[in-house]
Amino acid sequence: MSGVRAHNPELTALGLTLPGFVERNRVIASLPSLGLLTLAGLTPPTIDTSYLEVPDIAQVPGVPEEFDAVAISSFSAQINEAYALADRYRSLGTKVILGGLHVSAVPDEARAHADAIVVGEGETVWPRLMAELTESGGRLREVYDARDGNFDLSQSPMPRFELLDPDRYNRLTVQTQRGCPFRCEFCAASIRISPTYKVKPVERVMAEIREIKSLWKRPFIEFADDNTFVNKTHGKQLMQALEREEVRWFTETDLSVADDLELLEMMKDAGCAQVLIGLESPTFTSLDGLEQRANWKAKQVDRYMEAIRRIQDRGITVNGCFVLGLDGDGLESFEDIWRFVQESGLYEVQITVLTPFPGTPLYERLKREGRLLREEAWEFCTLFDVNFHPAKMTVAELEAGLRDLAGRIYSAEFTAERRSRFHENYRTKRRIETH
Numbered sequence: 001m002s003g004v005r006a007h008n009p010e011l012t013a014l015g016l017t018l019p020g021f022v023e024r025n026r027v028i029a030s031l032p033s034l035g036l037l038t039l040a041g042l043t044p045p046t047i048d049t050s051y052l053e054v055p056d057i058a059q060v061p062g063v064p065e066e067f068d069a070v071a072i073s074s075f076s077a078q079i080n081e082a083y084a085l086a087d088r089y090r091s092l093g094t095k096v097i098l099g100g101l102h103v104s105a106v107p108d109e110a111r112a113h114a115d116a117i118v119v120g121e122g123e124t125v126w127p128r129l130m131a132e133l134t135e136s137g138g139r140l141r142e143v144y145d146a147r148d149g150n151f152d153l154s155q156s157p158m159p160r161f162e163l164l165d166p167d168r169y170n171r172l173t174v175q176t177q178r179g180c181p182f183r184c185e186f187c188a189a190s191i192r193i194s195p196t197y198k199v200k201p202v203e204r205v206m207a208e209i210r211e212i213k214s215l216w217k218r219p220f221i222e223f224a225d226d227n228t229f230v231n232k233t234h235g236k237q238l239m240q241a242l243e244r245e246e247v248r249w250f251t252e253t254d255l256s257v258a259d260d261l262e263l264l265e266m267m268k269d270a271g272c273a274q275v276l277i278g279l280e281s282p283t284f285t286s287l288d289g290l291e292q293r294a295n296w297k298a299k300q301v302d303r304y305m306e307a308i309r310r311i312q313d314r315g316i317t318v319n320g321c322f323v324l325g326l327d328g329d330g331l332e333s334f335e336d337i338w339r340f341v342q343e344s345g346l347y348e349v350q351i352t353v354l355t356p357f358p359g360t361p362l363y364e365r366l367k368r369e370g371r372l373l374r375e376e377a378w379e380f381c382t383l384f385d386v387n388f389h390p391a392k393m394t395v396a397e398l399e400a401g402l403r404d405l406a407g408r409i410y411s412a413e414f415t416a417e418r419r420s421r422f423h424e425n426y427r428t429k430r431r432i433e434t435h
Helices: 009-015 019-028 034-041 076-091 101-105 105-111 125-137 202-215 232-243 255-260 263-267 296-312 331-343 361-368 394-407 412-434
Strands: 069-072 094-097 116-119 144-145 170-176 220-224 249-255 272-281 319-326 348-353
Touching: 069 076, 076 094, 076 101, 076 348, 101 105, 101 116, 105 116, 116 125, 170 202, 170 249, 202 232, 232 263, 255 263, 255 272, 255 296, 263 272, 263 296, 272 296, 296 319, 296 331, 296 412, 319 331, 331 394, 348 394, 394 412
Parallel strands: 069 094, 094 116, 116 144, 170 220, 220 249, 249 272, 272 319, 319 348
Antiparallel strands: none
């Protein structure tokens, strides 16, 4: 139940024609649920376990397969479909367990569609849930709340990668850390489940990568982290170990990686293909106050160009992410981003609309201010649909700005130009270094 599916039909139609948009959609849609695979790794071997992807329940009459119990996880945008699937299973007498980011954000909503819900880090409560499912006649508690605990990632189970169909996926996910020390107002990532930043021991990460390599030849890895290189010491230890594995990989991090030239060289040698960095906006006005702990992002804006150059000079492409409709954004913001993308030489670009996800400070603030268009309309949490009143433009102006900017950035011509410029710059740098 994942992938880029805008609720607005105009955006969906536009997205189907834009190369960069379509490519990232295919990647996102093909990522398996690492959370479910991890819980499968904690499930007793006496329980026969399967992993299913259900991209569209409208195409499924009834249920895809029958089970004694099912665990379902989904993004906010598809949560109503997940609830519908859960209701179908419960009507057959199947035990339904719901969990994930959305369920942890709005547990009372989810309880209406499940026999049990998991709130917080699932690893801490899953063994008890499994025991009660199998040893007490299936009598489950309504809520398994892990928020008072703090799971030690050194105890991470091996995800059940062997449950996956290798032909379906173009990359597989591995987690090296959980949480993030930054406090961005709009962020709905693992910080909402694990407010404490913590790292997974390098040997555990390597064990998972080797398990994947035993199942797939030459896999491409996407690290399912909020911010892989916050802890530079752990990051360098990870790079040293990863270099020996000869895999290509992608991850999300912040701009500070550009400050550590040793780390950048290690990332290149360890097979880093691309880093995704949340730039959000090229202007201080729009970034001011976005990161709520130390206003860190706003303080970096003057360093954007140089940081991108340093990273891409190592042959590592940067996917620069921008958020449209921030409170500091006026109509000029679309041209500001367009000029920055042109001048920066970014290999890849991701533009999204400011999205009030459940459980985030942004959602609560917009609700208090009366700026939400529709409360609890999770189907609009696609990152491309507007569900709030912008501060300095109308809803229609934000939607039009998104369509126009997407048309320019993701056009076949400009996509080819960006990528060609990156390759030419890198070849030139290599020739200079060689001589």
